[in-house]
Amino acid sequence: MAWYAYSCSQCGYCVEECDQFYGRGWESQSPRGKWYWLREYLEGRAKWNQAQVDTFLVCTTCELCNLRCSAALPIEPSWMKLRGMMIEKEKRMTFxxxxxxxxxxxxxxxxxxxxxxxxxxxxxxxxxxxxxxxxxxxxxxxxxxxxxxxxxxxxxxxxxxxxxxxxxxxxxxxxxxxxxxxxxxxxxxxxxxxxxxxxxxxxxxxxxxxxxxxxxxxxxxxxxxxxxxxxxxxxxxxxxxxxxxxxxxxxxxSGQFVFPPNDLQPVTVTWHDSCHIGRASGVYDAPRDLIRAIPNVRFVEMEHNREKAHCCGSVLSLIKDPPVAADIGKTRLEEAVEVGAEKVLALCPCCQVQLRISAKKKKVPVEVVDLARLAGNALGYDFPDPNPEVHSQWGVFDAFIALMTPQGFAGLMGTMWPQLIDAMPFGMGPMMRAMGKIPGALNAMKPMFPILFPRLLPMMMPKVMPVMLERVAAMIPMPDYMREQMPELMPKVMDSLMPHMIGDVVPLVTQPMIDYLTGKTK
Missing domain, CATH: 3.40.50.1860 (Rossmann fold)
Known part of the structure; x- marks a missing residue:
């Protein structure tokens, strides 16, 4: 990894085509920026923090940089090794x-x-x-x-x-x-x-x-x-x-499979080369052969196609920064509009989720359709419309993404101060309530909260978990099967996240807690 960092010539061929660069506008998100940062780290001028961990994790693994690199560096495989090192070995926080x-x-x-x-x-x-x-x-x-x-x-x-x-x-x-x-x-x-x-x-x-x-x-x-x-x-x-x-x-x-004549309305389609079937696995011609074999379908290529195809922006951008993912998705969908396509055909379920969400958010007038679905329709089969379930499921997922942030957890805690104070161990709940009646006492304790909370919260969570689950269910309408599993899933998720997030959560909840204890809020 160190050898690769110093082998990067900083030529910048990777920058313009990196979806993290054109989706965010910061060169630090591009491969060139990441190699530069790694050199700074190796020379002792930079240190890992969660923001930098996230910068490497958010790479969509599209592998376009591997093709663009003038030094033929294995960029995406290098970031993949870092994922294992940071999360599995060093126990840093993943998304x-x-x-x-x-x-x-x-x-x-x-x-x-x-x-x-x-x-x-x-x-x-x-x-x-x-x-x-x-x-x-x-x-x-x-x-x-x-x-x-x-x-x-x-x-x-x-x-x-x-x-x-x-x-x-x-x-x-x-x-x-x-x-x-x-x-x-x-x-x-x-x-x-x-x-x-x-x-x-x-x-x-x-x-x-x-x-x-x-x-x-x-x-x-x-x-x-x-x-x-x-x-x-x-x-x-x-x-x-x-x-x-x-x-x-x-x-x-070989002539063994032939689409019969169909009554489909003539339609102009284009093809989204999913990164993982294209650059990762080298499958480019087979889907196009299938499209061209379907009667009443006119096929046009987008500007960026085959090994040069742009990423849709899923999954990592979508679960880390949904607004950025929508911008990346819009860039890809607009290519389809520019060539006159009515439908964007794709293979990848996650590409389709991302492109459908982007089309809706950005109001891009093009339909996203699965290739197998179109081919099946041409054979006379009908299939359920995936769009309602996609947007319903994404609504739940999007809400959980917002919840599982320091700001989201702070907001959740703000709905349950009575229960949190009562759950404090060692008789601290009554003590905190008493101090709330003494002017200035809790403000004087502020410097202690970053030390106390990481120690107290693990003991408090089991007591407040039933109330937390009620609050989450009220905040996020979710399917019955998911709600039924929350009592098992949520405690484990909190156990994994809170040790990493507590340092960012404490500053956000300190003043609201003081306001509650002093009677300024209820």
């Missing part, structure tokens, strides 16, 4: 939403906090006997979390296409776990290793030597990352990985 995802994943095997028992609910009933859970086949279809719990049309359309193509495949259903991408980029590598073990075992239990994915991130894990980690973990791998578009492209070229 707070990842802690919620991690606990949901440990409990139910997915990042959306859906129940494992509902993972296969989307699977078409008429295909269960032929391809459903419990069977064995040479190929395993891997749906991933977002297609299983949010954008059902992606998975439903993918299995319809594979079935029509005559592919002998099976879907594992409930045993399937998240592919682990969120935990890898979050730096939670011990949990990621556990996921790798479990998913490889699922494939083996299904009798499969090939995994077919629809999600580009899942594809990237199985194709590029799992083999490396399987070797580290001493696991026999030997699994071939294909994207469903590659399967269909081969059959289209």
């Amino acid at each position: 707070p939403p990842f802690e919620m995802m991690a606990e949901a994943l440990r409990s139910e095997g997915n990042i959306w906090a859906g129940y494992r028992k509902n993972r296969a609910d989307w699977f078409p009933e008429d295909l269960r006997e032929k391809h459903g859970p419990g069977r064995k086949a040479p190929a395993l279809y891997f749906a991933g979390c977002t297609a299983s719990y949010v954008e059902h049309d992606i998975a439903m359309a993918a299995v319809r296409l594979l079935d029509r193509a005559g592919v002998d495949f099976v879907y594992a259903g409930e045993p399937e776990n998240c592919c682990g991408t969120p935990m890898l980029v979050a730096g939670k590598w011990e949990l990621f290793a556990d996921i790798v073990r479990k998913n490889i075992e699922v494939a083996k239990q299904a009798g499969a030597d090939t995994v077919i994915a629809s999600c580009p991130a899942c594809d990237m894990m199985w194709r590029n990352v799992y083999p490396e980690w399987a070797k580290k973990l001493g696991i026999d791998y030997g699994i071939k990985v294909l994207h469903y578009s590659e399967v269909l492209s081969g059959q289209i070229k």
